Amino acid sequence: MSKKLFEIKTKTIVAIGLGAALFTLLFMFVKIPTGIPETQIQTAYGVGAMFAAMFGPIAGFLIAFIGHALSDAVQYGSPWWSWVVSSGISCFIVGLCYTKLHVEDGIFEKKDMILFNVYQIVANALAWILISPVLDIVVYGEPANLVFTQGVVAAISNAVSMGVIGTILLKLYAGTRSKKGSLSKG
Amino acid sequence: MKAKLFDYVERDNFVYRLSGITKLLAFIFLTFAVMFTYDLRSILCILVFSFFVLWLSEIRFSQIRLMCWYVLVFLIMNAILTYIFNPEYGVEIYGTRHELLRLNGRYTLTLEQLFYQGTKFVKYVSVIPLGMIFLFTTDPSEFAASLNSIGVSYKAAYAVALTLRYFPDMVRDYEDIALAQQSRGMDLSKKEKLTVRAKNMINICVPLIFSTMDRIELITNAMDLRSFGKHKKRTWYAKKPLKGCDYAVIGGSIAVFAAVMLVAIFINHGRYWNPFI
Numbered sequence A: 001m002s003k004k005l006f007e008i009k010t011k012t013i014v015a016i017g018l019g020a021a022l023f024t025l026l027f028m029f030v031k032i033p034t035g036i037p038e039t040q041i042q043t044a045y046g047v048g049a050m051f052a053a054m055f056g057p058i059a060g061f062l063i064a065f066i067g068h069a070l071s072d073a074v075q076y077g078s079p080w081w082s083w084v085v086s087s088g089i090s091c092f093i094v095g096l097c098y099t100k101l102h103v104e105d106g107i108f109e110k111k112d113m114i115l116f117n118v119y120q121i122v123a124n125a126l127a128w129i130l131i132s133p134v135l136d137i138v139v140y141g142e143p144a145n146l147v148f149t150q151g152v153v154a155a156i157s158n159a160v161s162m163g164v165i166g167t168i169l170l171k172l173y174a175g176t177r178s179k180k181g182s183l184s185k186g
Numbered sequence B: 001m002k003a004k005l006f007d008y009v010e011r012d013n014f015v016y017r018l019s020g021i022t023k024l025l026a027f028i029f030l031t032f033a034v035m036f037t038y039d040l041r042s043i044l045c046i047l048v049f050s051f052f053v054l055w056l057s058e059i060r061f062s063q064i065r066l067m068c069w070y071v072l073v074f075l076i077m078n079a080i081l082t083y084i085f086n087p088e089y090g091v092e093i094y095g096t097r098h099e100l101l102r103l104n105g106r107y108t109l110t111l112e113q114l115f116y117q118g119t120k121f122v123k124y125v126s127v128i129p130l131g132m133i134f135l136f137t138t139d140p141s142e143f144a145a146s147l148n149s150i151g152v153s154y155k156a157a158y159a160v161a162l163t164l165r166y167f168p169d170m171v172r173d174y175e176d177i178a179l180a181q182q183s184r185g186m187d188l189s190k191k192e193k194l195t196v197r198a199k200n201m202i203n204i205c206v207p208l209i210f211s212t213m214d215r216i217e218l219i220t221n222a223m224d225l226r227s228f229g230k231h232k233k234r235t236w237y238a239k240k241p242l243k244g245c246d247y248a249v250i251g252g253s254i255a256v257f258a259a260v261m262l263v264a265i266f267i268n269h270g271r272y273w274n275p276f277i
Helices: A010-029 A043-055 A057-076 A081-095 A110-140 A144-176 B020-036 B040-056 B061-085 B089-094 B111-137 B140-149 B154-183 B194-225 B244-267
Strands: A031-033 A040-042 B099-102 B108-110
Touching: A010 A043, A010 A057, A010 B154, A010 B194, A031 B194, A040 A043, A040 A144, A043 A057, A043 A081, A043 A110, A043 A144, A043 B194, A057 A081, A057 B061, A057 B111, A057 B154, A081 A110, A081 A144, A110 A144, A110 B020, A144 B061, A144 B194, B020 B040, B020 B111, B020 B140, B020 B244, B040 B111, B040 B244, B061 B111, B089 B111, B099 B111, B108 B111, B140 B154, B154 B194
Parallel strands: none
Antiparallel strands: A031 A040, B099 B108
């Protein structure tokens, strides 16, 4: 079955709904400390990237957008919009590799891993070093020095999360799926 | 752990009786107005207004105590970081320099910097009650209906409804898995080394994610069997029709938004109000 990049099936909608719930949960409660104070690796981005790679860019965008907005709203009362949008965009860009991967058919080889990681590194660099600082300055009037430094830190820690957790999860999930044509006539 | 996203308790007062659409629109207009402006006068008006509505909505302090702590920590961190990275930002914006205190060559305390950071602090404080009011006084099942009514595609709105519906289930699953793994000797506390702790956390996430995948299949089939997405529009059971007071509130918040923008454009000629010249 060929995949279209921006197609929305019922399954995409359900994946968005449940993916966003998972994203919210992980974003709020499951963070890996790095040893540097106030800097934690958000496992949520690894899962967001996994869902984006499996369900496409629109799913990726909405999962991260809804998930981040909800957890911000619940914890701080109001979402920090510039970062919420950047989260969405980072998972949107990762989702662009959706048509090239076939994880649901149990295929996730070395070249797929490299492809996924190239996409996620580009996505994080764009979203956190370019888009979120610019939005912070335009929308909130934050000082440039501060937001670019925060952006670089976020880009690195989210790239680690997507690269390590995302890749492991996709590999594990591909392993549970039966490959196409894996049955042979006896 | 907090299993419910929206700690919704039904009450009967003016704020609760408003439709979800009204509250969503008012929230959007007022927060965007505050987000844009750095005019302390406009912000203070909205601050007073938002605390008045918070009082009107009879939300108890116990409901929002945790949130207040998070916000306070965030604001203090932001203030400290802003000062460390840009101690001269206020001078840059307002173009004058009133020095109060000199710490060393780079770090001096200026009236402009204090005014900028003070305005920023009040700015963020004034939107928090708005978010709280919206979160605590809107019925979660009405939320999706409201999103759809303001123009969000109903499929995206339905995804949000699914998120709200399944979040508590997922928190419960997560706790079950975490407890089960801990009873098998998996340590998540600070006693364990960092790398081992990270690995253990992933070991808890994996079953959660895989069960979510199964659940996605299940719900998709159920929805497909009920012909979800066949038509261009859908109706919502939880939707509240708009009444006179809803239109008044929507009109009021648009007026506040417009007023803040007009003050910024015609009086301040920019986002910043400069009392120094």
